Amino acid sequence: MMGNFTRWVGLGIATAGLVACGGGGSGGSDSGGTGQMSLAVTDAPVDSASRVVVRFTHIELQPSDGERIRIDLGEDEEVREIDLLTLQGEDSEFLFEDEEVPAGEYAWLRFHLEESEEVVDFPGSQGGIATTSFIEFMDGNEDRLIIPGGNQAGLQLSGGFSVPEDGEVSFTVDFDLRKAIVEDSRDGFHRMRRSLRLVDNDAVGAITGTVDPTLFPDDFTCEEREEGLHACPGAAVYVFEGLDREPRDLRDDDDDAVTTANVQYRHIEETGDWEYRYTAGFLEAGEYTVALTFEAGEDDPEEETPIEFVDQANAEVEAGETTEVNF
Template sequence: MKLSNQLSALVVFSALFFACSKDEVSEGTGKLALSVTDAPIDANNVKAVYVTFTGLEYQNNGGTWETATDFTGPQTVNILDLQNGKTSLLGNYTLKSGNYSGLRFKLDAPSKGTNNPTNPGCYVELNTGEKMPLFVPSGSQSGYKANGNFSVPINGTVEVTADFDLRKSITVTGSGNTYILNPTLKIIVNNQSGSISGIVSNLAGDKKYVLYSYEKDKYTNSESNEPTGENVRFPNAISSTKINSTGAYTLSFLAAGNYDLILVSETATGQIKVEKQVNGITVQSQKTTSLNIAL
């Protein structure tokens, strides 16, 4: 009888322990450390792109959107300054532990069709020093979703970077003096990403070069065609980076996997040419793949 009673007590204790543990996990909290980064913009006459963040929302496991009440704002960031792995921290936020299926950013930007907005929170600064407002499509008050998943550990921190791809996000319409912002964002969990870095040799001094990364076998020749309307060249590129004057480059915040790289040149008159394609480059989490490219 004593052994039977002891076994019964052990079963009850175990059930209570696991129930409490489950409750602690479901009701626990963790931290989201959120940063932003960028890929270069195509427009050569733009030297800065300022974006003002006014709020943040998150979606827990595909459920309803909730507001990050501990967001401190507004925060204005020169997104164009955040290239080649450089980031800007938007803040550390307390969230319930668990899986998340997206973030949504609120921006201070005038809607398309607004006449002569004063002191817009989102604007571009041209090489001439002139400031041009960034208009957003009408009906965008709900914010802009960054696609991607992440998990918040109980009593821990997940570091996440939102890639604010300005090359795809900004288009110029009309006579060339109206700038439209339609943000293209994706989420990268920092410790699940890697990078590709190296030197491109034999560059022509009178050309500019950009390196685009694609998921393996996703690139087609039509990607380099002249875009129409508010579209961009190389629309399905995962990321891109400019080659600097020494030939050095870095493609940062790439999810682990296999990539094809497309090296593109541009002349002073704006002529675009695909110079080389390098296939099957493997990226591993928390590692840098070294790759030198010779033209």
């Protein structure tokens, strides 16, 4: 990790160093004014992986009325390397902070990853490029990540956002890896689909809670990941917008879960106890349905793969607050 590593703890933001801004042009505001923008990343996790290392080169911002803006992320033309699996729940890392950009409306933002020097042919309508980013599995094997369609389109988040004139705004992008990472037909590669969610940090809260051990299937096992933490592949909580929703598998449509959270077996230092706990962070204020499954590892976001949910509950999230929902 680089020296300007930042995490959210209890929804409080720590400070970090600035990064350089390259490129740029006229703004997205008729007044020609500017504002300050900060951008962090977080992760809704994926099963079976021990690391998902993404190597960012730069970000592009597209004003609704103005020239495209480029923000370089690495120092001295180096890349910015982040293991997204370290950023679960309420944890995040800033890619840049307090960057001065034109005020106004923006159509999209786009992440660019470092391309592999090796030439790899990906035929077909989507095509793709190999990157130096990779996914590492529990058994130690690694696959490189492909961006479908090539690096020109990058990993684009199409939803718009705005930057206030003479004001500040702070966003977090959720890389929902359970939806984004899918196995490719070519050996040695996984595809990284464009499954990104942008939230305003001033308007989000979190849902956390425990899972009763008696709910786990008799043959279910967890694996020690590090001291005080065991991963439980397949055990996850899905979060859906609205109350009393009927939970379902991921299918890459408007009825999908907003985010998901892995259930982990954790040692709680304050009490000395062990408990099965999950945390879903960066949720906009509102009403949600949370549902528990032990079959998340079987969920394929590219096709209908019904999975069983063993329990569900309603939750209301307030900005800056953490809501407790136990199963």
